[in-house]
Amino acid sequence: MANLYDQNGIPDASLVQAALKKSDDFVFLLNRYQEPIARFVARLNNYSLEDNEDLLQQIWLKVYLNLNSYKPEKKFSSWLYAIARNQTISYHRKRQTRAEGHQQSLEDLVGSQLAAALNLEEDLHLRLEQDRVKEALKTIKPKFREILILSFLEEKNYQEISEILKKPTGTVASLLNRAKKSLREKLEL
Amino acid sequence: MEINPQKFKNNVIQEIKEKNLKPLPGWFFVLKNILLWILGILAVLAGGLTLAGASFIKPFAVWQEASSMETSPIFFLINSLPLIWVLAMIAFTLLAYSHIKKTENGYRFSPLLILILIVVATLTTGGVMQAAGIDEKVDDVLSHNLPQYETIINPNVRFWSDPQAGRLWGKAISPEENGYQKFLDAKQKVWKVKADNSDRPLPVGETIKLKGEKKNNDTFHYKTSAPGGAGKGFLDRPHHDQAQGRGQGRGQHNQ
Numbered sequence: 001m002a003n004l005y006d007q008n009g010i011p012d013a014s015l016v017q018a019a020l021k022k023s024d025d026f027v028f029l030l031n032r033y034q035e036p037i038a039r040f041v042a043r044l045n046n047y048s049l050e051d052n053e054d055l056l057q058q059i060w061l062k063v064y065l066n067l068n069s070y071k072p073e074k075k076f077s078s079w080l081y082a083i084a085r086n087q088t089i090s091y092h093r094k095r096q097t098r099a100e101g102h103q104q105s106l107e108d109l110v111g112s113q114l115a116a117a118l119n120l121e122e123d124l125h126l127r128l129e130q131d132r133v134k135e136a137l138k139t140i141k142p143k144f145r146e147i148l149i150l151s152f153l154e155e156k157n158y159q160e161i162s163e164i165l166k167k168p169t170g171t172v173a174s175l176l177n178r179a180k181k182s183l184r185e186k187l188e189l
Numbered sequence: 190m191e192i193n194p195q196k197f198k199n200n201v202i203q204e205i206k207e208k209n210l211k212p213l214p215g216w217f218f219v220l221k222n223i224l225l226w227i228l229g230i231l232a233v234l235a236g237g238l239t240l241a242g243a244s245f246i247k248p249f250a251v252w253q254e255a256s257s258m259e260t261s262p263i264f265f266l267i268n269s270l271p272l273i274w275v276l277a278m279i280a281f282t283l284l285a286y287s288h289i290k291k292t293e294n295g296y297r298f299s300p301l302l303i304l305i306l307i308v309v310a311t312l313t314t315g316g317v318m319q320a321a322g323i324d325e326k327v328d329d330v331l332s333h334n335l336p337q338y339e340t341i342i343n344p345n346v347r348f349w350s351d352p353q354a355g356r357l358w359g360k361a362i363s364p365e366e367n368g369y370q371k372f373l374d375a376k377q378k379v380w381k382v383k384a385d386n387s388d389r390p391l392p393v394g395e396t397i398k399l400k401g402e403k404k405n406n407d408t409f410h411y412k413t414s415a416p417g418g419a420g421k422g423f424l425d426r427p428h429h430d431q432a433q434g435r436g437q438g439r440g441q442h443n444q
Contacts, residue, residue, distance in 0.1 A: 020212055023205050030198045038192060053192050060201045061210065068215040166296035 012076030020067055030060065033077070036154075037084050043149045044088050046138070051095075059087045078163035081154070085146065085164060136186035144179035151176055222293050229288035233307060236281035237314025238327060243274045244315065245324035246331075246419040251348045273341045282307055325419075333422030339375055345398075346420050350375040352403040357382070358417055360397060360424050365390040372399075372409070373424055382409045396421050 015032065018025040037059065042052055063083050070079050137145055150156045150164060161176075162169045204210075243249075285307045289295045295303070318324060332338050339346035349358035352374075359374035361382070370391055372382040382391070382399060391397055396417030401410050 023210075024202060026205065027198055027202055030201060034194055034198060049192065053197065056192070056197065057201060057204070061204060064201075064205055064210060065213055066218075067212040069213070069218040162297070168297055168299045170299055 013070075013072035016067055016070055016072075016076065019064070023064075026064055029063070033080055034060075036077075037080065040081065040149070040154055041084055041088055043153060044085070044142075044146055045092065055088060055091045058091065059084050062087055074163065075160060078156075078160045081150075081156075081160075081164045082166065132187055133183070136183055139186055140179070140182045143175070144182045147172070147175050148179050148183065225288045225292045225295075229285045229292070232281045232285035232288060233310045234314055236278060236285065236307075236311040237318055238323070239274065239277045239281060240311060240315030241318035241324035242327035242331065243278075244319055245328050246343045246345075248274055248342070248344055250418070251344050254345075254348065278311075282311065285311075328419040329422045331422070332420045333426060338420070338423055343418075343420050343423075345418055346375050346423060349398045349417070352380075352409060355400055355402050357399040357401070357409050357411070358396070358420075360395060360417070360421075361391040361393045364393060372397075375420075375423065378407070380407050380409050382411060384414075385410050385412050396424065 010028075012029070012032070015025070015028045019029055034056075038052070038056055041056060041059070045052070045055075047055065063080060066083065070076060137148065140148075147161065147165070150161050156164065158169045158172050161167075161172045165172065167175070282304070286300070286303055289303055289307070290300075318327075328343075331342050335342060339350070346358055349356045351357075357372070357374055357380065359372055359380075361370045362373050362379070363371040369381045369383050370393075372380040372391070374380060384390075385401060391414060396419075398415050398417045399409065399411035400413045400415075402412075403409050
């Protein structure tokens with residue numbers, strides 16, 4: 001077997017197989033995806049750092065338990081993001097309310113990328129618009145927010161979003177258009 | 190302050206070991222997917238069965254019949270919409286849809302396409318069941334056992350069981366004698382029925398609906414008769430056998 005300590009170029013499927021054989025080797029999947037998943041989950045909700053950490057722990061345990069459901073012919077990241085998303089929804093339902101506490105703010109990247117997506121780059125007050133975009137993002141429906149995040153921030157294509165949200169690609173396209181429209185309306189454009 | 194990645198990863202691995210967690214076996218997910226398909230198919234079969242039953246029982250026929258007669262609007266409304274059939278079809282369709290949508294590849298197809306396929310499959314299944322005579326068996330079971338059969342399942346029975354309004358539903362239980370036949374109705378009562386015209390006698394044992402006039406407490410003269418349709422089992426329920434025994438005595442007395 002290839003040296004798993006050097007993970008560059010090792011396919012996700014191989015890391016999955018290694019984790020199935022030995023639980024310690026699950027760390028290689030964590031190494032590869034812990035940060036992007038943490039960022040994705042933080043973008044989806046308004047939880048405090050502690051709650052996000054708790055949620056992420058649950059997500060990764062769920063990933064471990066469900067490793068045998070992953071099909072190598074499919075993209076591992078889509079499978080992983082789907083679990084992260086579903087677990088976030090379950091976590092939110094169990095909590096019923098959104099935690100106050102020390103909330104993480106959306107990073108500047110959110111504002112600029114979405115502003116670009118909405119063709120705001122020609123606006124003279126671009127920085128102001130980025131902040132407005134970030135605020136507007138918090139107020140639109142969760143299903144719109146998550147698809148905007150997946151498309152523009154996580155840079156997932158339609159096929160990947162379809163696998164993550166478990167919706168047909170046609171629905172994804174329609175949902176994305178409605179999400180952009182909703183954000184524009186919030187921005188009163 | 191951000192999550193410490195190294196500490197986080199260590200916590201996850203530690204928890205896996207402490208709780209001795211193991212990945213669920215592959216066959217579990219295969220079985221889950223198969224189960225979803227089975228449940229979806231069962232829902233389609235149930236929908237087909239409902240359709241076959243409805244096509245035999247014709248619960249909506251009362252719409253046409255009631256509208257051609259003088260009935261009160263309330264009576265018409267109560268009798269004319271057998272909601273149970275509509276609700277059952279909707280429920281089975283939605284059940285099939287929700288199970289199939291959750292299968293491994295079910296999400297790829299548009300909701301409309303899945304619904305269309307389910308409806309087509311249900312229609313086909315219903316047609317096959319009808320051709321195989323299962324529709325009548327469905328009615329036999331329902332009419333023999335289900336309480337409120339005559340109201341929620343087959344409202345034709347209740348609509349036609351109104352002697353005051355000149356409608357009678359049931360079956361002839363004796364051959365013609367002196368122009369009269371004994372007739373068992375849906376309410377366990379035995380009537381003496383007679384044709385106003387010189388019509389041939391009613392066939393014994395089949396469900397029939399009569400249109401005519403109630404002459405007295407147990408005599409009914411009819412102008413027209415027609416097949417009574419579904420509900421044979423309703424008249425074969427145990428209490429109806431007892432009524433037949435009581436009816437014979439009454440019939441002889443009135444003659």
